[in-house]
Amino acid sequence: MRFSEGPEFTKGHGTQNDFIVLPDPDGELELTDAHVRALCDRRRGLGADGVLRVVPAGAVPDAPDDVDPDVWFMDYRNADGSLAEMCGNGVRVFARYLVEAGLVEQSEFPVGTRAGIRSVRTHPDGGSTVDMGAARIFGDSAATHGGREFAGVAVDLGNPHLACVTEADLDALDLAEAPEHDGGLFPNGVNVEFVRPTEPQRVRMRVHERGVGETRSCGTGTVAAAVAALRADGESTGRRIVDIPGGTVQVDVTETTTLLTGPAVLVGGGRLDAGWWRQVEGG
Numbered sequence: 001m002r003f004s005e006g007p008e009f010t011k012g013h014g015t016q017n018d019f020i021v022l023p024d025p026d027g028e029l030e031l032t033d034a035h036v037r038a039l040c041d042r043r044r045g046l047g048a049d050g051v052l053r054v055v056p057a058g059a060v061p062d063a064p065d066d067v068d069p070d071v072w073f074m075d076y077r078n079a080d081g082s083l084a085e086m087c088g089n090g091v092r093v094f095a096r097y098l099v100e101a102g103l104v105e106q107s108e109f110p111v112g113t114r115a116g117i118r119s120v121r122t123h124p125d126g127g128s129t130v131d132m133g134a135a136r137i138f139g140d141s142a143a144t145h146g147g148r149e150f151a152g153v154a155v156d157l158g159n160p161h162l163a164c165v166t167e168a169d170l171d172a173l174d175l176a177e178a179p180e181h182d183g184g185l186f187p188n189g190v191n192v193e194f195v196r197p198t199e200p201q202r203v204r205m206r207v208h209e210r211g212v213g214e215t216r217s218c219g220t221g222t223v224a225a226a227v228a229a230l231r232a233d234g235e236s237t238g239r240r241i242v243d244i245p246g247g248t249v250q251v252d253v254t255e256t257t258t259l260l261t262g263p264a265v266l267v268g269g270g271r272l273d274a275g276w277w278r279q280v281e282g283g
């Protein structure tokens with residue numbers, strides 16, 4: 001069966017943080033919140049943690065001014081339809097897509113995001129490294145979950161994080177519910193990471209993502225986790241290997257920036273049914 005009229009899509013993931021990639025080279029795709037929610041729904045749609053629209057920055061009205069209009073822009077949406085400034089796994093999958101689709105020829109190139117330009121390097125083994133920029137610590141805070149308080153650090157990676165280093169048993173956490181956070185410090189919501197050191201320079205992490213729920217990985221979250229783990233060890237630079245339920249990534253924190261390295265997988269693709277797409281539009 002061929003679905004020849006609806007939008008084209010590719011499904012991909014980075015350490016099982018999964019995305020639907022929608023190419024929109026002319027900036028003409030009418031992508032509503034309802035489309036995003038339906039696409040990401042694991043029963044009535046394709047299923048994903050988020051949607052990545054591939055569009056020239058010049059066709060995105062809210063693209064930051066310092067992003068060149070000709071650069072490919074990652075228009076990221078969470079599964080609930082909300083916009084986010086940045087997605088670390090998403091940008092790595094996005095980069096892999098650009099290369100495989102022949103939209104870029106180099107292995108190192110800039111990607112536009114709502115948090116600004118991110119430089120990405122794709123590796124021959126299918127992995128990629130993204131320069132996430134400097135992580136900005138903007139306070140100490142706490143998450144409350146399961147009647148327990150977890151001290152954490154607020155980290156800005158373009159999007160907001162609360163990374164809580166803990167000795168708690170991560171497997172015992174029920175992240176079906178969102179942890180409570182300080183709405184004053186995080187007026188637009190927050191991604192919450194629970195981070196447990198396991199070996200020197202290695203941590204485990206579970207995450208509850210704003211606009212999604214628990215995911216099997218969060219790239220910006222792993223960077224926040226590494227920053228918090230280094231801080232807990234009295235360091236501000238260094239490497240941390242981060243194990244998440246969906247795999248393993250490497251985070252390097254320098255004086256000036258942070259680098260996230262990990263696998264990026266394209267699973268397959270096709271066309272959405274035009275009738276389904278139209279029917280979803282309204283609700």
Ligand SMILES: N[C@@H](CCC[C@H](N)C(=O)O)C(=O)O
Nearest residue numbers: 084087088089159218219220
């Ligand atoms: N999974 C992403 C983060 C996606 C955005 C996040 N849910 C937010 O709302 O800030 C990642 O890999 O960084």
